[in-house]
Amino acid sequence: MIKESINFKEAGKFEETRFEKIHNVIFDSSQEASVLVAQEIANIIQRKEELNEPCVLGLATGSSPIKVYEELVRLHTEEGLSFANVVTFNLDEYYPMDKNNIQSYWYFMHQHLFDHVDILPQNVNIPDGNVNIEELQQYCIDYEMKIKAYGGLDFQLLGIGRTGHIGFNEPGSHVNSGTRSITLDHLTRQDAASSFLGIDNVPRKAITMGIGTVKNAKRIVLLGWGISKAEIIKDTIEGEISSRVPATYLQQHNNTTFVLDTEASSELTRVKTPWLVKSVIWTEELKLKAVAWLSELTKKPFLKLTDKDYNDNGMSSLLTEEGTAYDLNIKMFNKMQQTITGWPGGKPNADDTYRPERATPEKKRIIIFSPHPDDDVISMGGTFDRLVEQGHDVHIAYQTSGNIAVSNEEALKFAEISRALNKNSSESENIINFLKNKKANDIDSLEVRKLKGVIRRSESVAATRYLDVPDSNVNFLDLPFYETGTVKKNNLGEADIQIMCDIIERIKPHQIYAAGDLADPHGTHKVCLDSLFEALKRLKHKSFMDDCWVWLYRGAWHEWESYQIEMAVPMSPDQVLKKRHAIFYHQSQKDGVMFQGDDSREFWVRVEDRNRLTAEKYHALGLADYSAIEAFKRYFF
Ligand code: F6R
Secondary structure, rough: OOOOOHHHHHHHHHOOOOOOOOOEEOOOHHHHHHHHHHHHHHHHHHHHHHOOEEEEEEEEEOOOOOOHHHHHHHHHHHHOOOOOOOOEEOOOEOOOOOOOHHHHHHHHHHOOOOOHHHOOOHHEEEOOOOOOOHHHHHHHHHHHHHHHHHOOOEEEOOOOOOOEOOOOOOOOOOOOOOOOEEEEEEHHHHHHHOOOOOOHOOOOEEEOOOHHHHHHOOOOOEEEOOOHHHHHHHHHHHOOEEOOOOHHHHHHOOOEEEEEOOOOOOHHHHHHHHHHHHOOOOOOOHHHHHHHHHHHHHHOHHHHOOOOHHHHOOHHHHHHHHHHHHHHHHHHHHHOOOOOOOOOOOOOOOOOOOOOOOOOOOOOEEEEEOOOOOOHHHHHHHHHHHHHOOOOOEEEEEEOHHHOOOOOOHHHHHHHHHHHHHOOOOOHHHHHHHHHHHHOOOOHHHHHHHHHHHHHHHHHHHHHHHHHOHHHHHEEEHHHHOOOOOOOOOOOHHHHHHHHHHHHHHHOOEEEEEOOOOOOOHHHHHHHHHHHHHHHHHHHHHHHHHHHHEEOOOOOOOOOOOHHHEEEEEEEEHHHHHEEEHHHOOOHOOOOOOOOOOOOOOHHHHHHHHHHHHHHHHHHHOOOOOOEEEEEEEOOO
């Protein structure tokens, strides 16, 4: 049965600090948090039902609320929650936008919620992206008046954009703004680019409820998941109220809760630098985090930090525990120093007490899992090269086909080559016809998807051959969850996990490398990581797993913090070039890829910068000066 009342404070991690101006609760996972938010909504619906009143909900779209809607649907189908008394108002819609377009918020809401519950169609209100431009202003006034006529919103669910928008109230929005049309910020359009298959297809305008409309809600819950939201969450919760970050206006609302996962909360002062706000238990990881932070703040290497530096920056309790700055500095310096190794597979015949990897067995069996066919070389090309060079038995497993990231033009080129070589091929002819007549919203035919997958396979094999891996060690797993032909993927299924278990059981690896990106909790990398974690859980009891160590690398988007790094593999300038060439084999992903994210640089440029930056950070902490470093964190299962 649905729980009576939700106590977010008890369920998550909650401690108010003098820095924070909005009540917020942190959960280990967005899944766990979403279930509680759905329960709160269900409670309001039921309370209103008992009073025989309509329950007026303000709803959001985007990736953030998806799990809340999933749970509401479950509560409806499995626990009898009825939506018969529910009236909904959605925050926004692109403009212009046809409701049947798969990118419309109308489509999204029906796909995720309305088609699966017993809400009356006439009680669903979503701004109409097809309204005539001349009627738009009156339409918005009417939308606003309709909410008022229902007595206002009982509950408003929000996500937050990286611009600080709520709804589509972009920076500059007025605190008292009502429903209106708005021009979307460039960053917002960039963030939407992947679902529209390119920024050029993202509408420039939208209709949105105003800040005033949202603030009149009796209760507001804002969801924030993933590292990409961490900065804006901090600015919103700790910053001054300003139209530059419209979400800060929520500081004036007295019944708002921000529900966050660990990554989204990671920039909050109480999370990032807890020693500044309260007395802390100094774990080994926290000590290193604090000393690295202090070193960055004071721009001094570890070995030059003084007692005064520690005392002036809220870390005197650490000094008390450790004795003097001198002892602590040396201890932390050694700790970082011990992460550096040119022998990622372990150094043969060496004392490995303080090395990141074991010396034996000398030749290890290794699986490098790569979510897309290119993350292996982008994220760990240098380490990959060393592992092969040092004689380990390296197997690559590309988890997904990566087919949707191949452009139509690229696919057409190959289909035309295939037709030229193979004159009677009806398959090539079909593909060419399909691609030439493809409309913006069309999902690729199976043949086209197959061709796009083959293009990525050939590129991958070219790159692995360049790094001297035998073809027989290259595996394409084509995990089924990915094969929807669209940006939206299926949930992880039994078949995916079985494929992961099978390859681990077959190779019995001593080392596994995998992408540990948590940048986007709904992205492919996260699902691929979850598939590995689940496989590890299932195989854990097998004896060969006792010898298996797992190392997580991070993709093109985000690097480990220096205090998190447990293995740092330096690269020579020549190796940096070799890595660059390996990345170049992935030609379909060069020159303006389809899923660029918010960084317009090509992957090889981004990753070179990132590897150089990691090396610079090590150097700034007082360690040796390398050209580039690839970084890994061990995962214990
Ligand atoms: C959507 C909306 C937006 C999103 C925000 C975050 O209806 O109003 O404010 O909540 O852009 O989007 P996601 O959740 O996709 O990160």
